[in-house]
Amino acid sequence: MRGTTDFIEQKREKPKELDAAKRVATWKEYVQAFPEAKLRTQASRCMECGTPFCQMGELIGRQTSGCPLYNLIPEWNTLAAQGKWEEAYQRLLLTNNFPEFTSRACPAPCEGSCTAGLVSEPVTIKSIERAIIDRAWEEGWIKPRIPLKRNGLKAAVVGSGPAGLTAADDLNQAGYDVTVFEKEDRFGGLLMYGIPNMKIEKQYVERRVDLLQAEGITFKANTEIGKDITLDELESAFDAVLLCIGAEKQRDMDIPGRDLKGIYPAMEYLKANTKHLLDHGENGEPQISAKGKKVIVIGGGDTGADCVATAIRQGCKSVVQFGKHGELPKERPEHEPWPVNPSLFTLDYAYEESFKVFGEDPRQYYIQTTAFHGNENGEVTGLVTVPFSDPRGAEQQVWEADLVLIAIGFQGVDDSKSAGIELQNGLIQTLPGSFQTNREGIFAAGDAKRGASLIVWAMQEGKKAAKEIDLYLSQKDKATCQPSA
Structure with missing residues (x-):
């Protein structure tokens, strides 16, 4: 780092935004990129805390505090301050599947829990994260990661929002044949049709979906559960089903x-x-x-x-x-x-x-x-x-x-899309401490399970659900292969 007191001596600066009077004439993103020198200065304000509260990801009262993805924020801040951009990207990728989404659509609870904010102002974590991932795309560091081996098992993910895409990505990398079903004509869930273009341009969502397809995930649009396909049909065709259908029922x-x-x-x-x-x-x-x-x-x-x-x-x-x-x-x-x-x-x-x-x-x-x-x-x-x-x-x-x-606000899931799945207060109920519903082999994650929330909570749920599905299918497959007594 540049100095141990940079968090005091260097003032917090936000990236420039297109003038409000001008940007209302366009649908383009209004937040502009930091120049590299200023970006490194802002990253140097990180205190490299021994206990980094910015990455704790907890609910305190009703408030999200810290990053639910447990991003290694001090580590990639340090690397960004040193100009080691590719290394910073590699650290960011360890916890975050889609930093180009979170750095645009997340309200950054990590900054509210930044220790520097106690004596000065918090680090501009969100802007640094965006700079790292945007540079990774520009430099060509992001390439399709084709799994070396497939395990022969199939997983269906219903819904292509943040939870669904995250789970699909992790399951695909674990060797499963993954198919994502989406009721709309385009993929991304609320990232596509819920958040306006000036906050996240849709080319970034489409670019990531294209990459996931190149990595082996199958995407099927215009396919609505309960209308074009039933849960029973999915259950018959796949070894596991994950419902990430959102809490789209509006109040x-x-x-x-x-x-x-x-x-x-x-x-x-x-x-x-x-x-x-x-x-x-x-x-x-x-x-x-x-x-x-x-x-x-x-x-x-x-x-x-x-x-x-x-x-x-x-x-x-x-x-x-x-x-x-x-x-x-x-x-x-x-x-x-x-x-x-x-x-x-x-x-x-x-x-x-x-x-x-x-x-x-x-x-x-x-x-x-x-x-x-x-x-x-x-x-x-x-x-x-x-x-x-x-x-x-x-x-x-x-x-x-x-x-x-x-x-x-939102009331929960659309009842027609959850036939045979137990609901409570409009949300899909899962077993205690689990993502599995009352139907074995059918799981739920994201807003459909926890209620309308932040993109980082949806992605955390997608990651945890994918891990549980992997464990469930691994144990099931192991039991199937056991010789009979």
Whole structure:
């Protein structure tokens, strides 16, 4: 490292972003790469902790703290600071199957648990990780890894999101013949159709899927479980089945006027926009467009923010986002002491863009929607809200809206895709301490098992599920080969 006190003497810097006023005219990623000299300086801020809390990957309360993939962060920070990029990539690859995904789509709880943040500011871990993996692709260090030997056993993975792709990758490298089934026309799950292009360009998802195919994994699109193929058919054709079908059942609102036209679940809106962009580029309008409309987003989370940013790029007339919680604190609160990853107020990319375009933050706090209003054509024209502090509705407010997007979370798996599999609270139940469901040989991982969560938790579950499937099939195959008494 450059010096033992670099974490104090060198100030934390974030990579530059394309100016908000300019980037709303494009669907390209807005985060720009660090120059190498600055990148090495930022990597040198790592303290090389004896106990690196950044890689502990634990839930403290409801907060993810540290990296659930247990990335060897101090090690590849040191190598990056020394300019040993290929060695840094090799250390990153030991724990992370797809760093180009996590370094773009993960909110970096590792940084919230960085020890340097106690006395200074945390290391820019996410930016360094992205630089390492992007350089690995540019330099050609990433090549197909063809397993030297196949064991003759077959595994089916249902769902091609982060959990499914991670499990498929590990099982393939362990020698299994792996087939991934995906209900959509493209692979990647929420990486493809849930996260907007400006946060992760789809070429990076497609590039990785192409590599996995070159390594021997079979991918089948437009194949929906319960519709195009049944669990019984998969069970008959494969030695093990892993369900990574996500918690795609979105929460809805049972209030007057919900059946009006112009009210959509957030994911339906985001998917329609990304699909149009991939199919037609920037020509024409997607099936659901905010162009020239007054948009209201109900839900204060990241998905809601993505809806705000998408609506601005589509040319909305105005956009407002309702949240049921209050404004987050600007400094670490006492009830979230280090190494808890704190929930802090930030000017997310979408809100910065709203300031540039409309001159204001779109967020409204402690808001509850009680009814939608419409016209004689059955189209939404507005909605009614009350503050959460006013349960009787004495302080009603009416808002105009031509397009309403509901982003209030997810309820669990689609029941039609889990026939014969035990569910609880909408999620697939597995045996205690296991990924196996109530049906032997059928496993579950990711959001379908744990609920909607971060990409790093989904990938951790994919890795652990693959390991358990390998152990299960190895023991099963061993028992089958035992001579009878």
